[in-house]
Structure formats: structure tokens, C-alpha cells
Amino acid sequence: xxxxxxxxxxxxxxxxxxxxxxxxxxxxxxxxxxxxxxxxxxxxxxxxxxxxxxxxxxxxxxxxxxxxxxxxxxxxxxxxxxxxxxxxxxxxxxxxxxxxxxxxxxxxxxxxxxxxxxxxxxxxxxxxxxxxxxxxxxxxxxxxxxxxxxxxxxxxxxxxxxxxxxxxxxxxxxxxxxxxxxxxxxxxxxxxxxxxxxxxxxxxxxxxxxxxxxxxxxxxxxxxxxxxxxxxxxxxxxxxxxxxxxxxxxxxxxxxxxxxxxxxxxxxxxxxxxxxxxxxxxxxxxxxxxxxxxxxxxxxxxxxxxxxxxxxxxxxxxxxxxxxxxxxxxxxxxxxxxxxxxxxxxxxxxxxxxxxxxxxxxxxxxxxxxxxxxxxxxxxxxxxxxxxxxxxxxxxxxxxxxxxxxxxxxxxxxxxxxxxxxxxxxxxxxxxxxxxxxxxxxxxxxxxxxxxxxxxxxxxxxxxxxxxxxxxxxxxxxxxxxxxxxxxxxxxxxxxxxxxxxxxxxxxxxxxxxxxxxxxxxxxxxxxxxxxxxxxxxxxxxxxxxxxxxxxxxxxxxxxxxxxxxxxxxxxxxxxxxxxxxxxxxxxxxxxxxxxxxxxxxxxxx
Amino acid sequence: xxxxxxxxxxxxxxxxxxxxxxxxxxxxxxxxxxxxxxxxxxxxxxxxxxxxxxxxxxxxxxxxxxxxxxxxxxxxxxxxxxxxxxxxxxxxxxxxxxxxxxxxxxxxxxxxxxxxxxxxxxxxxxxxxxxxxxxxxxxxxxxxxxxxxxxxxxxxxxxxxxxxxxxxxxxxxxxx
Numbered sequence: 001x002x003x004x005x006x007x008x009x010x011x012x013x014x015x016x017x018x019x020x021x022x023x024x025x026x027x028x029x030x031x032x033x034x035x036x037x038x039x040x041x042x043x044x045x046x047x048x049x050x051x052x053x054x055x056x057x058x059x060x061x062x063x064x065x066x067x068x069x070x071x072x073x074x075x076x077x078x079x080x081x082x083x084x085x086x087x088x089x090x091x092x093x094x095x096x097x098x099x100x101x102x103x104x105x106x107x108x109x110x111x112x113x114x115x116x117x118x119x120x121x122x123x124x125x126x127x128x129x130x131x132x133x134x135x136x137x138x139x140x141x142x143x144x145x146x147x148x149x150x151x152x153x154x155x156x157x158x159x160x161x162x163x164x165x166x167x168x169x170x171x172x173x174x175x176x177x178x179x180x181x182x183x184x185x186x187x188x189x190x191x192x193x194x195x196x197x198x199x200x201x202x203x204x205x206x207x208x209x210x211x212x213x214x215x216x217x218x219x220x221x222x223x224x225x226x227x228x229x230x231x232x233x234x235x236x237x238x239x240x241x242x243x244x245x246x247x248x249x250x251x252x253x254x255x256x257x258x259x260x261x262x263x264x265x266x267x268x269x270x271x272x273x274x275x276x277x278x279x280x281x282x283x284x285x286x287x288x289x290x291x292x293x294x295x296x297x298x299x300x301x302x303x304x305x306x307x308x309x310x311x312x313x314x315x316x317x318x319x320x321x322x323x324x325x326x327x328x329x330x331x332x333x334x335x336x337x338x339x340x341x342x343x344x345x346x347x348x349x350x351x352x353x354x355x356x357x358x359x360x361x362x363x364x365x366x367x368x369x370x371x372x373x374x375x376x377x378x379x380x381x382x383x384x385x386x387x388x389x390x391x392x393x394x395x396x397x398x399x400x401x402x403x404x405x406x407x408x409x410x411x412x413x414x415x416x417x418x419x420x421x422x423x424x425x426x427x428x429x430x431x432x433x434x435x436x437x438x439x440x441x442x443x444x445x446x447x448x449x450x451x452x453x454x455x456x457x458x459x460x461x462x463x464x465x466x467x468x469x470x471x472x473x474x475x476x477x478x479x480x481x482x483x484x485x486x487x488x489x490x491x492x493x494x495x496x497x498x499x500x501x502x503x504x505x506x507x508x509x510x511x512x513x514x515x516x517x518x519x520x521x522x523x524x525x526x527x528x529x530x531x532x533x534x535x536x537x538x539x540x541x542x543x544x545x546x547x548x549x550x551x552x553x554x555x556x557x558x559x560x561x562x563x564x565x566x567x568x569x570x571x572x573x574x575x576x577x578x579x580x581x582x583x584x585x586x587x588x589x590x591x592x593x594x595x596x597x598x599x600x601x602x603x604x605x606x
Numbered sequence: 607x608x609x610x611x612x613x614x615x616x617x618x619x620x621x622x623x624x625x626x627x628x629x630x631x632x633x634x635x636x637x638x639x640x641x642x643x644x645x646x647x648x649x650x651x652x653x654x655x656x657x658x659x660x661x662x663x664x665x666x667x668x669x670x671x672x673x674x675x676x677x678x679x680x681x682x683x684x685x686x687x688x689x690x691x692x693x694x695x696x697x698x699x700x701x702x703x704x705x706x707x708x709x710x711x712x713x714x715x716x717x718x719x720x721x722x723x724x725x726x727x728x729x730x731x732x733x734x735x736x737x738x739x740x741x742x743x744x745x746x747x748x749x750x751x752x753x754x755x756x757x758x759x760x761x762x763x764x765x766x767x768x769x770x771x772x773x774x775x776x777x778x779x780x781x782x
Contacts, residue, residue, distance in 0.1 A: 020655060020658075021651065021652075021655055031768070032669075032767065041735075043735075048735055052735040052736055053735070055735045055738065055739035055740065055771055056733065056735035056739075056740050057740070058740040058741055058742065058743060058776070059733060059740040059743055059752070059776040059778060060740075105658065106658075107654070107657075107658075227741060227742050228741070228742075228758045228759075228773075231741050231758070231759075231773065255684045255687060255688070256684065256687030256688060256690075256691070265687075265688070265691055
């Protein structure tokens with residue numbers, strides 16, 4: 001089934017997205033950017049669209065066309081290259097570029113699209129947009145309103161009840177407010193308002209003007225005639241504006257910006273505070289409230305009638321704007337989806353609905369909580385982490401903790417806490433009749449398998465004998481959302497304490513295993529060990545054992561480290577002495593090497 | 607007679623049964639086919655997605671550090687601005703000081719060079735919007751039309767991708 005792409009054909013920038021694996025994904029253009037300037041230029045026989053067209057605009061003013069969207073649906077013609085073009089034809093060139101970028105990303109031909117238009121577009125403007133698609137070789141499956149697309153991207157069509165949604169869209173050069181009513185999957189536009197000459201560029205200009213006037217105050221030099229300096233100031237202003245969405249101060253540093261009469265360099269070094277930026281632009285920001293109030297009045301609504309508020313457009317990242325909207329409408333606006341991309345994403349979702357891809361998506365569940373088993377020291381060892389998409393299965397090999405252990409207990413757990421006892425027990429079983437063996441030797445493979453219904457099957461298999469035992473747990477998903485939420489939150493809250501306890505358990509496990517390894521080494525090496533070294537090691541072993549009797553983790557750790565050092569020295573000495581002998585053996589006894597402690601040492605590191 | 611009737615009846619019955627079974631089989635086959643088709647589509651989509659993501663990841667690796675390098679270009683620019691203040695008279699203090707700047711600048715430039723960052727050659731070349739951004743024009747009839755007469759801010763490529771276009775002044779001959 002061919003994909004239907006979603007296109008946000010904007011006044012200053014455009015964006016294209018596609019539904020992929022059930023989620024809308026923005027397609028980067030050939031320059032690697034996620035939005036494309038809506039600029040078209042003609043140069044000789046060449047046609048340039050997007051970034052390149054924008055870059056050459058200054059040298060080719062007459063043949064460069066931007067903001068064509070403002071002319072859609074009119075009979076006006078734009079002249080370029082000695083030819084007259086309809087707004088449809090120009091828009092078509094932008095659409096063609098987006099189409100080509102989508103094709104190169106998807107690796108297949110794209111022939112169908114959903115294109116968005118402002119809610120206030122009339123029939124002629126919509127028809128013109130449709131025609132533009134046709135000229136670009138796209139079958140326009142549907143024209144949808146930009147605010148509707150934004151609501152789709154937020155999944156608001158999936159609610160059962162009738163809802164009223166206000167979309168506040170402040171872009172690079174236009175501002176739109178729309179109020180939609182949504183019920184039974186049908187969107188109805190109740191009111192629209194806005195200001196089609198207001199946007200982010202205006203805020204940049206305010207900052208630039210301020211910087212120029214400050215510089216003049218300080219150095220007596222007017223930069224506004226210096227185009228190079230102005231370009232740098234413009235870029236710095238935009239950057240400062242963006243910085244101030246996340247910080248309270250933006251550093252503006254433009255060294256060697258100009259020279260004074262003595263030919264000394266002049267630098268611009270300033271800090272722009274968020275408060276100052278808000279001062280500079282307050283009247284512009286506040287002016288967006290009037291269209292909001294007008295739309296509310298036209299729709300005959302009050303604040304309490306609005307169920308959801310959605311922010312669209314890059315300028316809605318400005319904290320003042322977010323606060324302004326929140327205060328005016330008395331509720332927290334939705335802003336989790338990238339405001340530059342949300343419209344294109346909504347269009348892609350509409351495309352997916354039309355292809356049936358949305359219906360076709362098999363809704364796969366995820367495991368709400370982690371699943372695992374208890375291991376030595378009351379530790380919860382996770383096999384399947386939470387939020388893993390099911391069905392899935394995972395295995396891991398475990399071993400025994402003591403010599404000649406006859407059986408292993410498989411304690412199946414669910415939860416996010418690090419200690420086994422803090423989690424929920426799902427089941428318990430034993431794998432018995434293990435043949436006698438040193439600790440760490442038996443290999444027990446534990447497999448978790450969850451089917452699509454959340455039924456968990458846990459199997460333990462002794463890889464040595466092939467013996468296995470299993471349990472099926474059907475109740476793993478019986479928890480309510482609240483219970484799951486509570487468990488996750490509890491884990492969050494106890495994270496530090498749990499971490500500490502787990503760490504303690506690990507230290508004890510390490511100490512225990514170090515004692516075991518050293519004892520085994522002494523035994524294996526027999527009389528190759530110097531008796532004084534042996535005594536030293538045995539003393540160290542005793543100290544670790546004594547420490548393990550108590551609860552001082554640091555002491556256990558310290559003693560373990562001492563022991564490990566002594567053990568290493570001991571082994572090193574033995575091998576140093578044995579070296580000449582060993583070299584002779586090396587070639588013919590590959591297998592013997594496994595028995596002489598080298599492999600054991602690395603096993604311990606596991 | 608009776609028996610015969612019975613036989614007919616049961617034959618009729620089994621025919622009916624058969625028909626029902628056949629319909630069920632057909633339905634199952636249809637269902638199986640549609641499931642099979644769906645499975646193939648999902649598998650294909652997954653493979654395609656994997657390919658796309660692999661491409662994307664390899665692209666990300668290729669341009670690893672791009673945003674960091676892009677940001678550090680400002681430092682390079684500022685070094686150049688500082689150095690360009692030099693009058694090449696090595697006697698005065700400023701020049702001696704700037705000489706140190708030059709050394710740091712060269713070190714930095716070498717690091718960028720080694721990382722695959724290349725300067726865009728723009729001066730006296732024909733303006734190319736793929737790699738340059740025109741900010742000013744000039745009317746000099748002694749020079750070719752559309753030629754870059756001045757590079758106001760250097761542009762750079764990073765492994766053949768435009769990291770930053772060169773900011774240039776372009777000649778526009780006034781037609782006589």
C-alpha cells in the first residue's frame with residue numbers, strides 16, 4: 001500500500017511527515033533540515049526551492065518568491081524570469097520539493113498527500129491548494145485545517161465525548177487562533193481569528209533594534225548602515241530569543257563587530273535577560289490576546305467551555321506566551337509535540353487513516369512493569385524491563401551459589417524495586433536434582449516468554465542434564481493503572497535507598513565469591529604455594545569472613561580488596577616460578593590450561 | 607423404501623454438512639490469506655523501517671559532532687577577525703600579541719581540517735546558492751556578472767555537507 005504523506009504548506013516554512021509503524025515521522029529534506037523555507041526562485045533555466053532559494057534571494061530579488069501562501073486563491077500573478085506564474089504553480093514547486101524529499105527518504109514513489117490549510121481559508125483558497133498539489137503530481141486525498149491536524153497529532157480525535165479545542169498558532173510570520181468542536185471524529189470550526197503579520201521575525205527585530213541602540217549609546221557608532229554587522233546582530237538576536245526559552249539570561253557576544261575612529265576594535269558583549277526581552281516584546285505578545293478573545297466571543301464560549309488548548313508554531317516556545325495563554329484561558333496548554341512539526345504530523349496521521357494503515361495497526365501492548373527473578377543476596381535481576389513491547393521472550397544463564405547445591409529456587413518477580421522482597425511475587429518453583437558440582441559450575445538457563453495476552457511462561461533448564469521445569473502465570477496484567485503507577489512511583493522514591501541495599505548485597509556477594517576463589521586456588525595449587533604466602537592468604541580470608549559476620553559494608557569491601565590483592569600476588573608468584581615449565585607444556589596441553597586456574601580467574605570476573 | 611428414504615435423507619444431510627464445511631474452509635482460507643498478507647506487509651514494513659533507520663544512523667555517524675563543530679566555527683571567525691586587525695608590522699605590541707593568536711588559530715584550524723571540515727572556496731567564483739548565501743550585491747561592470755566579490759563570513763563543508771554557507775557579496779552588472 002503506497003504511503004500518503006502529510007504536508008504542512010506554510011507561509012514561511014513547510015514540513016512533510018509520514019506515518020511509519022503507526023507513528024508520524026517528520027522527513028528531513030535533502031539539506032538535512034526538518035522544515036523547508038517556502039521560497040521559490042528562478043535563475044536562468046534553474047528553479048530553486050527552499051534553503052537554496054532563500055540564500056540567493058538578495059542577488060535575485062525579482063525572481064525570488066516568498067510567502068506565496070498569502071496569494072493563494074486570488075487571480076493575482078507573480079512575475080519571475082519574464083514569465084507569469086499563478087500562486088498554484090509556485091506552491092506546486094514547493095510541494096514538488098517536499099514530495100521528492102519524501103520519495104528519497106521512503107525509497108518509493110509518492111503520489112498521494114494530505115495538505116493542510118488555515119481554518120479560515122475559503123473554497124477558492126482550498127481549491128487552489130488542491131490544484132497546486134495536482135500540478136506537483138500529487139493526488140490530494142484531502143485538504144484539512146491546520147488546527148484540526150494539530151488536534152489529530154495530539155490524538156484528541158480518540159476521545160468519546162464532545163470536546164471544544166482552542167488552537168493558538170504563532171509561527172514565523174503569522175498568528176492564528178481557531179476554536180474547534182470535535183465529536184464522533186468530526187471536527188467543526190467554530191471560530192477563527194488572528195493577525196497575519198505577526199510572528200517570530202518581529203520579536204527578533206525588536207531585539208536587534210535594542211542591541212543596535214545600546215551599541216550606539218556605548219560607542220557612538222551606528223551599526224544599522226553596516227550590513228555585515230547587521231547580519232551578525234540579526235543571527236545573534238534569533239539565537240538569544242531561542243536561548244531565552246530555556247534560560248533566564250542570554251549571552252550575546254559579537255567580538256570585532258566594528259572599529260572606532262582610532263581603528264581600534266569594538267566588541268559587543270551583552271547579557272539579555274528574559275525580563276528585558278519580555279519588556280521589548282510585551283506589546284506584541286499581549287496583542288495576541290485580542291484575537292483569542294474575539295474568537296471566544298464569536299464562538300459564544302467562555303473559558304470553562306474549552307476542554308483543551310494546543311500550542312502550535314515555533315514562537316509558542318516562548319515562556320511568556322505559554323504563561324499568557326495559560327492565564328487567559330485558565331488552563332495548562334498542550335505543548336508536548338514539537339510545535340514546528342505538529343501540523344505536518346497530524347496531516348500524516350490523517351493520511352494513515354485514509355490508507356487504512358491506522359486501522360491496520362495491530363495495537364501491541366507493553367509490559368507495564370519489569371519481570372525478573374531473585375538472585376543471590378535478595379537482588380531482583382530483571383529479564384524483561386518495563387515498557388518492552390510484547391509478545392517477547394528472553395533468556396539468561398544463571399548458576400549456583402554454593403557447592404553441591406541440589407536445587408535452584410526460581411522466584412518470579414514483578415516490579416521496579418532493586419531488592420527482590422520489595423517486588424510482587426508472581427510465582428515460585430524449583431528445579432531439583434542438580435548433579436553435585438562446585439558453585440558457579442552448573443548452567444541454568446532461565447527463559448521468560450510473554451505472549452500477546454500478557455501470559456508469562458517461565459522456564460528453567462539445566463543445560464548440563466537437559467532437565468527443565470516451568471510455570472505459567474496468567475495474572476501478571478491484573479494490576480490496575482493506578483497500582484502500576486504506584487509501583488513505579490514507589491521505585492522512583494526509593495531509588496537511592498534501594499541502590500544502597502543492592503550495593504551492599506553485591507559487596508557481600510563479591511566478598512563471598514572472593515573467599516571461595518582464593519580457597520579454591522590454594523587448594524588447587526597445593527604445594528606450589530609458599531607456606532608463608534598461604535598463611536597470609538588464609539589470614540586475609542579469615543578477616544573477610546569476620547567482616548561478613550558484621551554489617552559494615554565499607555569494611556567488607558576493604559577486606560575483600562585486601563584479599564583480592566593477596567590472592568593475585570599469590571597467583572602471580574606461582575606462575576612466575578612455573579613459567580619455564582609451562583612454556584614447554586603450552587603446545588601440547590590446550591585442555592589442561594582450563595584446569596590450572598587461569599580460566600577460573602576469568603570466571604570470577606563474570 | 608423406508609430405508610431408501612432414510613439413505614436419501616442422510617445423503618441430503620451430509621451434503622448440507624459438506625456445504626457448510628466447505629463454506630467454513632473457504633472462510634478460513636480467506637482469513638488465512640488475509641492474515642498472511644498482513645504478516646508479509648508488517649514484516650516488509652519492519653525491514654524497510656530497519657533500512658531507513660540504518661541509513662539514518664550511518665548518516666548521523668558520518669556527521670557526528672556536526673552541531674558542536676558548527677557552534678565552534680564562531681571561535682574560528684573571531685580569531686580571524688582579531689588577526690585581520692594586524693598591520694603586519696611585527697614591532698608593535700599588538701602584532702606580537704596577535705602572533706600568538708595566529709598560532710592558536712592555526713592549531714584550531716588543523717583540528718577542524720583533520721576532522722573533515724573544509725572551507726568553501728567562494729571568492730571570485732560564480733555564486734552558488736548550494737554553498738553560499740548572498741547578503742549584499744555590488745555593481746562592478748569590470749567584473750563578471752554573478753561573481754562573488756567579497757566573502758563576508760567564510761563557509762564550511764563537513765564531509766561534503768554544507769555546515770555553514772559562505773556569506774558573500776555578489777556582483778550584479780548594471781546593463782548598459
